[in-house]
Amino acid sequence: MASERAKFAFRSLPNKKFSFFENKENQERLLKWSMKDRILIQGFLFDKQFKEYEKDEFVLDFFKDPEVTSSLKSxxxxxxxxxxxxxxKSVKVETIPVTVISMDFFDKLYKGVAKESGALCKCLDEYIDEFIASDELRKMMLSEESDYYDIFDESEKSELLFRLFRHLCIGGQVCQYEDELQPYLDITKGLYKDLVSVVKDSNSNKLKVQSIAFKVTAFEKDGAIYFPSTKNHMQDFAYLIIDPLKRHVNVIQHVFGASAF
Structure with a gap:
């Protein structure tokens, strides 16, 4: 008879500091984009070696762990x-590529989405679902009809860095969008640096991302979503970013809505 699988155990790190949230300018931008106090990062430790093929068991253990249920916030x-x-009762786990180590990744935006000066190229206002696109950046993020929708291929769009950038560009319920590209790049960079671990490859001597990321959704007994929210909104998201060597987990989540001014 096969022995029962040893479950992962977790410990909350309530005192772990994330420099992104301690930056006043970042907080002001999040408020402007209607995301302040609606986006959160929490840190956890886990107790044994993790292999990526164990992702489903790892995430389910995470959401069943007493330490997590008493400390992970919603x-x-x-x-x-x-x-x-x-x-x-169950979880949905999607592996998210985390390979980008340079913000040069976004340089192609200067070929029509933004001008060389960094100013975003404007377009006629267009309502797409519940959002309004007044520039080529937001239109690219929201509409397949955009001339620049394919400027990033599908593998690039799947990257954690691009996903964070897209979430920030779209923003919250009463988002006041930017006229310049740089604020979006700066906030994305700060958030990404807090979430992922980068190390130097001993063979190539080049930097590489050590972290592994998953997009996660958790369900109750009746199959209803309860995390990251009870809705299924494109701007409601949760990612688990794992450092397998340090045995750290960073959980970033956001729930769409309006920030309190």
Missing amino acids: LSSSGKWSPIGIEA
């Missing part, structure tokens, strides 16, 4: 962060 409809308090 945002209520009233805008309050509080512990989730329940175990997951």
